[in-house]
Amino acid sequence: MRMSRLLSQTLREAPSDAEIASHQLLIRAGYIKQLAAGIFTAMPLAKRSLTKIENIMRDEMNKIDGQEMSMPVVHPAEIWQATGRWGKVGPEMGRFQDRNGREMVLAMTHEEAVVDIIKDEIQSYRQLPMMIYHIQTKWRDDPRPRAGLIRVREFTMKDSYSLDRDWAGLDLQYANHYQAYFNIFARCKLPVIAVESDVGMMGGNMAHEYMYLTPVGEDTLLICDECGYSANRQIAELQKEKAGEEKQKKLKKVATPDAKTIVGLAEYLKIPEHKTAKAVFMMAAIQDQEGDKEKLVFAIVRGDMDLNETKLLNAVGAKALRPAEESEIAASGAVPGYASPVGLKNIMVVVDDLIPESTNLVAGANEEGFHFMNVNYGRDFVADVVADIVAARDGDACSKCGSPMKALRGVEVGNIFKLGTWYSEAVGATFQDSDGKEKPVVMGSYGIGSGRLLASVAEEYNDKYGLMMPITIAPYEVHLVELVGGKGDSEKVHLAAEKLYQDLIQEGVEVLFDDRDESPGVKFNDADLIGIPLRLTVGHRALQEGGIEIKIRHESEKKVIPLDKVVEIVTEIIQDLYAGVEDNLDTVEFK
RNA sequence: CGGGGUGUGGCGCAGUUGGUAGCGCGCCGCGUUUGGGACGCGGAGGUCGACGGUUCAAGUCCGUCCACCCCGACCA
CATH class of the missing domain: 3.90.960.10 (YbaK/aminoacyl-tRNA synthetase-associated domain)
Structure with a gap:
């Protein structure tokens, strides 16, 4: 992509209403633009990152036998009335009437859409287990959107739904997701921990949240370093110290x-x-x-x-x-x-x-x-x-081992729920089991918001110059800068840059080519701001020695490499950068 | 929903006791400059959040409403 054609402008100053680093930098670097409170446009740069994030999610879902589909954003109220959530959920749900006065719902999640389908489609235990997912827009009219993309009202989410004949099947699919989610975050280079959480409006009886620990997070977690217990404050258990027993005295x-x-x-x-x-x-x-x-x-x-x-x-x-x-x-x-x-x-x-x-x-x-x-x-x-109705606090004793727990802030970047049969029973989504009996499908639901994930990564990887995107989700792999003008031979520089641009594209490298008529300072600053992992500079200085300059965004060292070796070296470095992220997928013990 | 704050060109801001809107960045043209946000000259761009009121006159004073941000409540 030629930068002279790119729809987005970097800003020298952040808009005054952006406070946290990820929000400021994503706006300054031209990734996103706000339309209304909690409603953002993904500009071309952000869209490329989001697509990569979503492709990672696809890959991990497909690996655990997920089938991608696409369920509607607009639902008739009936399916929400059928599960009772039409009445259970308050103003957070977007509702409107169509031209015929029918009540409609903007989907905030898709359990209703799923059970509506499976009540017809799933008839036999032979069809189970199954796992479906989609990547779709949700609307949740949050009372207070904040922190840029971290907490918005309209967002895109990968949500998957497991369907099983029994609880043992659900346990297995839940465990599969537990690991797959760690893989997704690791491939996006986002450090997370899984904590037990409240089931909230989803219902069900077991849930984990994936938390990215950061002071800007809005959830509070309690974590025991000693035994590894971790939970959202909403449900965190604690050992309560009893006061010494006394004989009852008179009132x-x-x-x-x-x-x-x-x-x-x-x-x-x-x-x-x-x-x-x-x-x-x-x-x-x-x-x-x-x-x-x-x-x-x-x-x-x-x-x-x-x-x-x-x-x-x-x-x-x-x-x-x-x-x-x-x-x-x-x-x-x-x-x-x-x-x-x-x-x-x-x-x-x-x-x-x-x-x-x-x-x-x-x-x-x-x-x-x-x-x-x-x-x-x-x-x-x-x-x-x-x-038990008391809140656990920093320093309280862990319910499992008694050691003092720490209270930390985090952003919830994903969650997994064992829903059980609540939804399937509500709408009669049953199948005939091998014993001839009608049974409700046992369900799980699993979600990751792609925009929140992008914002969290931006929050984790930045410095005073700008973003530092991991290669797996950076909008481009290489930022190619040509420095024409000045005392050197501009024509030669431009031709060399142009050729390099074409050669890299030939090799399948994703290149953002800064071909704009701007001064070197502007180009370098924009490159740092946008945060593409690898920067190549073609200028007369290095070109006189038959080379170009290469710099990795998160390292300070610059190197000159020979022109005829550039493609080879660059593809090698790119491979190393990918390997550095993707070879580090750990198998996580299910807790 | 409670508390606090802000609305003036794309972004950041100034605007005095009310007198007909300005600065920096960005944008357009010409020229100079060219390895870390260059410079000169000339331009374009604003119903001052909206509505109502006071006044000869309102960005400025008064009222109502709206939007956005922060803290809290709430939240997958």
Whole structure:
């Protein structure tokens, strides 16, 4: 490709609304352009990288017997109503009506489309196992898109779906994906770790997320260096240290003026925070036969711990949670700041599983300015649900081995879910098994966003001059710069560059040829910015000695190589660069 | 949805007590220059986010709305 014909312009300055490195550089280098919040155009450079990423995904999917297809972006509401997600998913789902007033959905994922197909197509166990995938646009109307391509509303995703006759089959396909995903990220040179995650709106009973660790990530993970346990904070388990057992003491009401917070309370009463009970009120949207209902939930954790809303949501089977307003709390008879489960009725009480083992806690008295001392679970109050609902924090003990865990930030670049039979049962996607019985297809679903992957790689590989794309996904393999003008013989330089351009193309090398009438500084800076791994410079200086200059983007050394050896040397270096990435695929132990 | 911020040419920005819009980069033409974002001269390009109000006069003051960014809530 001749740069004089390339649709994209490098920018000397980044747009002021780009903050993180990958966003700024992808825009400055002319890869992407924003159209609206969370909606981007992939310019020719980005499109080439994305195509390469997608081809890597294709290759790895095909290796585990995936069949590529293409499912529609626009769905009739009926298929989403059939699984119940039409009502279950909120404003994040794009909906519109067609000209006849039919409700339509912009696909945010494709489980519905899959089960709609397989309920007709899959009739016998003889057709299973099967794995299908496609690379398709999704729309998720995220409340807050951010960080360039990391978190967008419209995006392209490779999503695959495994279909099996039983759970053992699913386990196998899940494990296949677990490895294939590591291969995909390794081939894109992105370091990732797999962590256990919440199943979220996908349903199902096991899920892993592939996380690229970076401070700009928006997910928090807990990781145990000792035993390797790793999980999203949303579900991370922890060992809770019990306070020493005490004999239950008599319930006592004490005046605690202005002690509305745990810190204030502990200070006022001169007791440690772990001797208090923290009350958190949430409004839970719970779905029953008649539709959604909001219900006040009173959650109690020990005073020195934090509530984990995802755990609470799962514990009460809610669709969504939001903090309760003071008026909603007051309506239940509780007093904000002095709230207590003692003596409350008609409210769902959820306590952390550590509370029943904690004796003589201080809790509110549901009376302005007063707390109860020596509150004990079972004797003074009971809960509707006892479950683990506290958030794991940096330094908390690992649930598996007890060592302190670290909290780190990461970007979720892929995920895999064991869906089970939830979707297939919902629509009657069954097959006849060898025993003659009708059984629902056992499913898994697996996704990687290609744009987020590109942005993560850009975030990982850059320096103050620009991007440094790994060869496997760089838009081009070689950036050829011709330096004409000046005292040298421009015609000779240009002819040499032109010939080299043609020769390299002949060899199948992907070349971006900077044939523009620009000064050397401009060309070098643009080359650094765009970040193609190998740069060749044809100028009169080296040409007088019968050579051209070669430089690898991530190395500082420049070398002059003889003109008649250029093609040979370049193809060799390119091969080495590929080998450096692709020969490093590790077999990962499934955890 | 809560908190904070920003909207002026493609990008980055300035614009005074209200007086009819400017700078740098980029773009076009001519010339000089040519191995790390050169220089001179001459140009093109703006309904100042939108609507309404105040005023003789609004980029500037007032009101309403919209868009975009950041933090949080939320999220595969």
